Amino acid sequence: MNQPARKKYPIGMQSFSTMWKENYLYIDKTEYIYRMTHSDSKYMFLSRPRRFGKSLLVDTLHAYFEGKKELFEGLAIEKLETEWVQYPVLHFDFSTAKNLNKEELESELSFKLAKYEEVYGRKEGDERPNQRLQGLIERAYRQTGKEVVVLIDEYDAPLLDVMHEEKDLPVLRNVMRNFYSPLKALGAYLHFVFLTGITKFSQLSIFSELNNIQNISMLQEYAAICGITEEEIRRQMDAGLEAFAQKLSITKEEMLEKLKANYDGYHFTWPSPDIYNPYSLMNAFSETRIASYWFGIGTPTYLIEMLRKFGMSPAQLGGEMRAEASDFDAPTERLTGIVPLLYQSGYFTIKNGNLLFGSYTLGIPNREVRIGLMKSLIPYYLTPNTQATSAAVITMAECLYDNDMEGALQAMRTFLSTVPYADNTDYEGHYQQVLYIIFSLLGMYTDIEVRTPRGRVDVVMRTPAALYLIEVKMDKSADVAMQQIDLTQYPERFALCGVPIVKVGINFDSRQRTISDWKIMK
Known part of the structure; x- marks a missing residue:
């Protein structure tokens, strides 16, 4: 069924409840939420590029685990879920912890913990972040009688801009490793743990110690958990597509071809449906204009630094490269090439795959990214x-x-x-x-x-x-x-x-x- 044309387009919207209350267009991903929360694993990690809907996914999970059934009326999960149990939820968003030194990062952690300590209290003597997180989980469990849900959005944000630095990276990594360390020991108190990020830092305890965490980033059943497929555009955005085409005096199919050339082409596993960049797509529909939206909000410093570190030329960047399945799981701080990072960041995507040999062909997904990357290289060349x-x-x-x-x-x-x-x-x-x-x-x-x-x-x-x-x-x-x-x-x-x-x-x-x-x- 088509979405009504009066729906507002959610530009950078991360609050699921706000979208519901204020009549924003929501591309229904709740079937994936049901699949995640009813799987065999209660520890999960998802890697997707920036502005690809990770934060909205986490916030939707937050609403689901708080049992807010009314927010899911008319969505896929309404027909799937029968219990709607309310759990205590600890939700940490580390997008606010970028470009911080050690003291500032510790202060930010303290601020985030204090928010929940106002609800569940704080034990005297709990000073370090790991002690305070452990205390929160234990008290929330005792006070509610329910296992605790921990949602961590952009877990790697404090480290991305220093990943190329030998001095600052180990210091900040130790701060975050200390913070995450209780999650392994407190399994009996936890109902579900979900983390999102762009990269994988192996030396954080979340990966080096939580050996039972399931990385769903490249699983076929979650290929379209973030982003928008062409089928979703046709089914849920048809009225907007029609209006967009009329504005440009072209047919709907011609309009779709323009959108495909500029914003489509992402694959996070193989085989996979084509995935459109949701941030660019929503902006384009809102403004009825083809422009550089995702790339226009800035190229991360770490990417340019890593391009320089590995000496990748513009032509290499613009071409296609091969990668093995194990390359995608390479620890970020031990990279011997930049291809996995380009993939995780959204500048490269899977173009083809050989399942028999576990190998992939990667390259730039679309016109917006190609032109944006070349523009970012202008100051250097x-x-x-x-x-x-x-x-x-x-x-x-x-x-x-x-x-x-x-x-x-x-x-x-x-x-x-x-x-x-x-x-x-x-x-x-x-x-x-x-x-x-x-x-x-x-x-x-x-x-x-x-x-x-x-x-x-x-x-x-x-x-x-x-x-x-x-x-x-x-x-x-x-x-x-x-x-x-x-x-x-x-x-x-x-x-x-x-x-x-x-x-x-x-x-x-x-x-x-x-x-x-x-x-x-x-």
């Missing part, structure tokens, strides 16, 4: 002046959509001539990466070092009107670059692409750090 980059990219995009490569290269030369000097730019590979970033920002299909039977093409870019085969040289000439394309007969490899092939030879001047000359042949 081009210039901190992102406004100048944006202006240049718009000019180049206009030229390419008019099939004017000459004008696009002229705009690129003008732009690059304004970029300040940077180290490590005196080799051809740097300029390949620069072209890759710029063309990717245009929203075009771009790849570098594309293999052919007779060699490799430096850069391949496809626009709606043409396929460009680009050879890059430094301190030589465009004629030399063009000669290499002719000699190796690259066009044979792309003869069936369906659009005209255009050969482009570009020469960069290492002293002026921009394009010196180019040659274009159709």
